[in-house]
Amino acid sequence: MALPKLDVTLNRWKGERVVVLGLARQGKALARYLTGEGAMVVMSDLKTSDQLQAVFTELADLELDYELGGHPLELLQGTRALFLSGAVPADLPIALEARARGIPLLNDAQLFLERCPAAVIGITGSAGKTTTASLVYQMACVGSESSDRQAWLGGNIGRPLLDDLKNIKAQDLVVMELSSFQLELMTISPKIAGLLNLTPDHLDRHGSMQAYIDAKAHILSYQDEKSTAVIGSDDPRAWDLRERTRGRVIAFGLKKPWDGDAAFVDGEALVLQLDGQLHLICQIGELTLRGPHNVLNVLAACAMGSAVEIPVEAMSAVARSFRGVPHRLEFVRNTLGADWYNDSIATTPDRALAAVRSFDEPLVLLLGGHDKQLPWETFGQEVLQSVKAIILFGEAVPKLEAVFQKIRGSAATPAMHAAVNLEQAVQTASRIVQAGDIVLLSPGCTSYDEYPNFEVRGERFRDMVRAL
Incomplete structure (x- = not known):
């Protein structure tokens, strides 16, 4: 059943009763944001009060109600929307009952994209999301050094961007990592969407490979003709989803994927092809990251950077100097x-x-x-x-x-x-x-x-x- 769409006007949550499932990072960010919007917020978690004392202290300045040790269906009475933190499955009984009653299932990523005034690059894939997002963010920082544009990095990478929303300006650039758990609920796509690859993962959560692909595809599903999709052409499952795009497509791969806009390897060089013109990024031997998969991550980052006009010089500098992210080679x-x-x-x-x-x-x-x-x-x-x-x-x-x-x-x-x-x-x-x-x-x-x-x-x- 399709999820009902809510209006995205200012103060739409004022005086509304909402329930948030999960008291981890995303749940806490939702608590802060929704109470700031004037909502009456109920936080529910499977953990007990004794297990959540640190969270209570952290959120002590907020007016919240708590339902702990379970998610009873009675929570839905009079509820305008049910918000799920990333680790909370969308097939819980309370979530299924909410759907049946026409109560929207939402998350922090949906709210952020609805309200963010700046350009957002959303990045998903089975592997490489965090490295690629970090590369794009560093490229944006270097490319904006002489301007008033600020780059922001967050999302599934570990920092909910709702906490930064009040400080983000229209001229800024946001790099947002998105997981399948977030995307499966979303009815909005970023204007610049990066789909890196699709290999089996989280099948215990999604139930099948097709369901997993469908969840990931939401990053493209709600784009319009003015949007840009950056898609890995070496991955057949990902590349096939270009058929679902409505706007511009930029490809990336180890081999030249097509005659259109793309980032790829030409001999021993990483290059960008834009409007038929080739731009040198760097030589493979100049990369500090190891492995063909990291060559793809750098190419993906350059393709996404080109969509928001990050200078090639900034891409080149970061490609040569970036040393990686903890726990990733x-x-x-x-x-x-x-x-x-x-x-x-x-x-x-x-x-x-x-x-x-x-x-x-x-x-x-x-x-x-x-x-x-x-x-x-x-x-x-x-x-x-x-x-x-x-x-x-x-x-x-x-x-x-x-x-x-x-x-x-x-x-x-x-x-x-x-x-x-x-x-x-x-x-x-x-x-x-x-x-x-x-x-x-x-x-x-x-x-x-x-x-x-x-x-x-x-x-x-x-x-x-x-x-x-």
Whole structure:
């Protein structure tokens, strides 16, 4: 059923009763924004009062009601809208009942795009969102140094942009990372939309690959003829969605995708083609980021930057100097003769495979955690032929051992080891590593069997390596 559209006039929430599910970052941002708009806000969370004392302190200056320990359907009585934080599934009983009653399901990203006075570049994809968004933001900062334009970065990257809305001016530029969880609810698209790639992820949440693609496609669905879509042409699923666009399309890929506007690799150079003219960004060898996937991220950022007229000189400067984002092929240190890298963000086989492809050196791969029930066969067929050793760890060990043994058969290489947890995996790596090796944490799984999120897992890995 299509979600009802609400008006986007000022003060539309004044005096209205609204319910916000989830008291994490996005929920807290919604609480601050909606109370500021004069709404009567009820916050609901599955956690108990004892578990949320820090949140109560943080929001103590706001007039809020709380419903804790569950989301009873009675909350919907007299409610104008139901807001979901990013981690809250849209198929909860209360969300389904809200739909049935014609109560709109909304989120912080929807509200922000409705009210933001500045140009917004929205970025989504299965991999590379944060790196690409950070690149575009840095390019915008460098390109605006001599003007009064300010660049803003937020969204799913960890900073809800609703908190900044009152300070954003019409001449500014906003770079906004958007997840499938946010997009599935949205009935508005950014004027500049970046769709990087589409590979299996979050199928436990969306139910099928097609549902996941449909959620991601919302970044394009509500654009108009004056909008711009930047789409990865090397990814067939993403590139097929260009058929849903209404405005300008800029492509990016490792090969020249078409004769239209595009960012691509020409020989050893990254170039932009705009209105038939080629502009040099830099040489591949000048990039500080490793791997073909990061070449694509830089190309995507340049394509998006061109849509808002960021100078090519600014793109070139950032492409040459950008050293990456924590937990994404992050160099930790050299010890025991080897370079150790933290790629804790890799929570799917596809992301882990992209990391493995970034290295030509002998590779000791740390793989494991909580499996998302995604296919591992393609990963195994390539990686078992290319790495020196694999150290499996955590809850996924039995499944990964079975998959890899079936592929490897009686072959003796690569060496396979199993560890109970990440700490034991690091200790195993420290015993088998040799000078000139790369030790790579690129787990291919989530962290939930041992850590609350990939950031904490990456931080712990850093600490363990620095202690060797």
